[in-house]
Amino acid sequence: MRHNFAVARAHARAAGGAAAVWAVVKANAYGHGLRRAMAAFPEADGLAVVEFDMAARLRDWGGSGRILMLEGAFDRHDVAQALDSGLDLVVHHDEQLAWLAEAGSDRTVRVWLKFNSGMNRLGFVGEAFRRAHATLSAAPAVAAIGLMTHFANSDLPGGAEEALARFAEATRGIDGPRSLANSAALIDLPHVRADAVRPGVMLYGGSPFADRSAASLGLRAAMTLESRVIAVQDLVPGDAVGYGSTFRAERPMRIGVVACGYADGYPRHAPSGTPVAVDGVLTRTVGRVAMDMLMVDLTPVPSGGVGSRVELWGETVPVDAVAAAAGTIGYELMCALAPRVAVRAED
Ligand SMILES: *Cc1c(COP(=O)(O)O)cnc(C)c1O
Numbered sequence: 059m060r061h062n063f064a065v066a067r068a069h070a071r072a073a074g075g076a077a078a079v080w081a082v083v084k085a086n087a088y089g090h091g092l093r094r095a096m097a098a099f100p101e102a103d104g105l106a107v108v109e110f111d112m113a114a115r116l117r118d119w120g121g122s123g124r125i126l127m128l129e130g131a132f133d134r135h136d137v138a139q140a141l142d143s144g145l146d147l148v149v150h151h152d153e154q155l156a157w158l159a160e161a162g163s164d165r166t167v168r169v170w171l172k173f174n175s176g177m178n179r180l181g182f183v184g185e186a187f188r189r190a191h192a193t194l195s196a197a198p199a200v201a202a203i204g205l206m207t208h209f210a211n212s213d214l215p216g217g218a219e220e221a222l223a224r225f226a227e228a229t230r231g232i233d234g235p236r237s238l239a240n241s242a243a244l245i246d247l248p249h250v251r252a253d254a255v256r257p258g259v260m261l262y263g264g265s266p267f268a269d270r271s272a273a274s275l276g277l278r279a280a281m282t283l284e285s286r287v288i289a290v291q292d293l294v295p296g297d298a299v300g301y302g303s304t305f306r307a308e309r310p311m312r313i314g315v316v317a318c319g320y321a322d323g324y325p326r327h328a329p330s331g332t333p334v335a336v337d338g339v340l341t342r343t344v345g346r347v348a349m350d351m352l353m354v355d356l357t358p359v360p361s362g363g364v365g366s367r368v369e370l371w372g373e374t375v376p377v378d379a380v381a382a383a384a385g386t387i388g389y390e391l392m393c394a395l396a397p398r399v400a401v402r403a404e405d
Contacts, residue, residue, distance in 0.1 A: 059090065059098035059261055059280045066257040067101070069244050077251040078103035080126055080237070082258030084112075089323075089395040090262055090280055094403060096121055099261070104146070106256055110136050117143050126170065126256075129180065130154050141165040141199065148172050148206065150180040155193050163198030170204040170237060173228050175221035177210035187228050204235045204254070212243040212250075213266050222250060242266035245275060264388035265378050272376060272388075281392060282372030283324070283399070287314035287336065290356065290363050299353050300345030305330045312356040316368045319350040323396040324370055325384040328352075332383040335369040336362045 063081065070077040081102040087095035092112055096105065096119060104124035107113055110132070113125050130148040131137045137157045140147050142165070149155060150172040158169065171191055174181030182190050194200045207225045211217030225238065235253035241260035243250050259265070263279040265272040272279065293299070293307040314336060320326040324347055332343040339359045343352055356362045371377040371391065378388040 059095065059263075062261045062263055062277050062280065063099050063101065065276050066241075066244060066255070066260055070251055070255050073248055075248070075251050077239075078235075078254040080104040080106045080124075080254055080256045081261055082106045082128070082240075082256050084108040084128060084258070085393045086112075088258060088262045088264070088389065089392040091401065091403075092116070093119060095261075103254070106258075110139055113143065113145055114139070124168075130172075131157060133157075137161060137167075140167050146170060146204075148180075149190065149194065150174075150182070152190075155190055155197075158199055159193055159197045161197070161199035166199050166201035168202040168204070169194055169200055170206040173205065173207040173225055175207040175209065175224045177208060177221075179208075181207065183228070188232075191232060202234070204237060205229045205232060206237045209238070209240065209243055212240060212247065213268065218243055218247055218250060240266065259389050259392075262392055263377075264392060265376075268382070268387075272378060279371070279373050279377065281377065281395070283318070283322075283370040283377075283395070284372065285316050285318040285322075285368050285370065287354075287356075287362060287364055287366040287368060288317045288351075289315040291315065291353075298345075301348060302346050305345040305353075312362075313344055314354045314356045314362060314366065314368070316352050316354055316370075317350065318368070318370055319348045319352055321349045321396055322399050323391065323394040324352060325380070325386060325391060325394075327386070328380060328384040333375050333379050335374040337366045338369075338374060340374065 070079050081099040083095040083105050084107045086092050106126040106128050108128050126146040134157050146168045148170045172181035174183045194203050209218045209221050237254035238250045239255040241257045244255045244257050263272050263277045291313050293311050297307045299305045318324050326347045330344045334354050336359045341355050341358045344355050345353045371380050377391050381388045381391050
């Protein structure tokens with residue numbers, strides 16, 4: 059995670075840039091552990107989360123830097139917490155404006171006014187954006203106003219251009235720091251680094267691009283999901299494997315039964331053929347993933363057997379490759395790591 063942060067920082071500084079780097083640590087740091095992330099990113103200019111209880115924990119643990127609430131306040135109580143704890147709030151709808159406007163001036167917050175640049179999830183457009191800015195400017199509790207948007211398509215070539223043009227048009231003539239870039243934009247689009255960038259998945263060694271590996275971006279896997287072979291079966295041609303008998307042996311083969319399943323966060327949708335490594339050797343899964351187990355082809359690993367180490371994802375098997383096989387993205391697999399998995403931190 060430290061290595062990946064340095065990669066993000068290098069992108070932010072490329073060509074003389076000086077964008078602040080906010081490390082996105084929402085969703086338990088994409089499954090990596092919030093506390094661990096806080097320790098790994100001491101050089102971040104701020105941390106960004108969605109959950110107010112997690113912001114409280116960061117403060118409890120001594121985190122005194124800036125914390126950005128990516129979806130802003132969910133109710134008045136959150137505004138009070140932001141005032142008490144010095145959190146930066148995204149502002150994306152009228153109720154949030156009203157909660158801020160009615161707060162007194164004894165304590166202040168920094169806010170980031172969100173522009174809806176085409177994703178149509180959060181944010182204001184057109185005149186509403188300018189009105190919201192005027193309301194915030196008049197609110198005694200608001201100390202500073204940043205301008206922010208989030209791209210729908212920055213992972214696709216040219217995908218951010220229209221959103222960028224809309225943002226430039228909407229914010230023309232308005233002062234304040236600008237924040238636009240997620241991982242994909244930070245890596246690919248030097249002209250959108252602006253004043254603050256918000257990398258998430260790249261910090262954990264995931265690629266934001268469907269067609270480029272994390273390794274090709276200089277990133278390293280932060281999470282390794284590993285288990286062991288707990289049983290071996292010798293199959294004869296025609297033998298089936300697992301629920302639904304979705305895999306049948308065409309020739310004699312040895313398979314390993316691995317203690318890992320969808321209750322651990324391994325995707326049930328991963329079909330036969332999903333990459334996996336046994337004792338460091340690349341092979342494939344066979345049969346349907348079950349709650350507690352999945353099966354692997356031991357043909358390329360003749361020495362493999364009970365006790366063999368199995369890497370479900372990590373340095374040898376990119377999480378993005380497993381995700382692609384299962385029809386999803388690495389982000390989802392990282393975030394879905396289940397509570398029952400024992401986590402061991404390594405330096
Ligand atoms: C999650 C999130 C990010 C980080 O996106 P990545 O693709 O993981 O880099 C950035 N900005 C906002 C608003 C987000 O919600």
